[in-house]
Amino acid sequence: MSFRRLRALIYKECLQLTRDPSSFFIGLVIPALLIFLIGFGMSMDVTHIPTAVVLEDSSPTARSVVSFMNESPYFSPRYVTSMQEAKQLMDERRAEAILRIPGDFSARLSEGRGKVQLITYGVDTTIANATTTYVQNGIARWQQSYLSGTAINGVPAVASTSSSTTLAASPIVPGSVTVDSRQWFNDANTSTWMFIPGLIVIVMTLVGVFLTALVMAREWERGTLESLFVTPMHAAEIVFAKIIPYFGVAMIGFFICLLSARYVYEVPIEGSIFLILFASVEYVLVAIGMGLTISSVLKNQFLSCQLALLVSLLPTIMLSGFIFDLRSVPTAVNVISHLMPATYYMDLLKSLFLAGNNPVIIYKNCAILAGYAALFIGLSLLVTRKRLD
Structure with missing residues (x-):
């Protein structure tokens, strides 16, 4: 092997490389685009989930149970007053989930039978499962604060079934809150x-x-x-x-x-x-x-x-x-x-x-x-x- 001939051939290939813009495009521009696009633009995290919150119970207790959504990066809540409005938002793909607080939530909570309903848009199971996990964790944290008497977003954690009275004289021991989760459009999950x-x-x-x-x-x-x-x-x-x-x-x-x-x-x-x-x-x-x-x-x-x-x-x-x-x-x-x-x-x-x-x-x-x-x-x-x- 002649080093002189090898050097000449390398020089020739370098000249061809510099005269062919497509080689630089494929070798430099495409890798740079992909690494920045994937690195900065792609995320497996599910955030800013548009959620329709149906507040059929307007008491401070009912409002406090969904307060974890207000400042959370994982949710973009939209408060409505009826399931019909929430279903319309989901049909129009402006909501990926519906969190319903029934009208008797405060009363049932005082009896130890608090329940909320979560409906997720099952077409995308990744978002649906993440939403269910986020909501369950958020309500679990709320319940822990409620039981310990910590105020949540300025609302006293232990409240009565009526929004006009408190339980300072005769506190009621609250029960657990269960999340009734359903998934629409993907029964097999x-x-x-x-x-x-x-x-x-x-x-x-x-x-x-x-x-x-x-x-x-x-x-x-x-x-x-x-x-x-x-x-x-x-x-x-x-x-x-x-x-x-x-x-x-x-x-x-x-x-x-x-x-x-x-x-x-x-x-x-x-x-x-x-x-x-x-x-x-x-x-x-x-x-x-x-x-x-x-x-x-x-x-x-x-x-x-x-x-x-x-x-x-x-x-x-x-x-x-x-x-x-x-x-x-x-x-x-x-x-x-x-x-x-x-x-x-x-x-x-x-x-x-x-x-x-x-x-x-x-x-x-x-x-x-x-x-x-x-x-x-x-x-x-x-x-x-x-x-x-």
């Missing part, structure tokens, strides 16, 4: 029901974006597009000829996922099959349009694959709500996650599979997906021109 709809989103992203991210670039690299350019075909015809076959392949993959979810993993389908199919058609068009746009712009299979990985698959796994609760991430990351079409498809599929037909979620998310589909299909038509650059 299994994370599989939550993860399978999310897994369908990832599979559709993988199939839709990666298949088409390579197709135009491959044609450019092989020179076969030049043969098409000399024909009377329009650019739009070339694009749609690429879209239709891959759309069919992606939808076959979707049906495989759907049948597996229902009959292999026994995930219930509470919503409309037609709406699930309609939303999936929209998202597949979004993914195919994104892949064609990337492929037409870069005209290189390797770069197209890398960019597709960066802008589609990784964000879908990390930023769409599949793993992390988006309310627990920083505001900037939350904003970025809501710029991604996968976030809306994820929310839509989970709701349709487990919660049923929620008009608020269906109309909003389907409209957003339709806009993204039009945007990316339009971009793919715009960047595809019958000319050699």
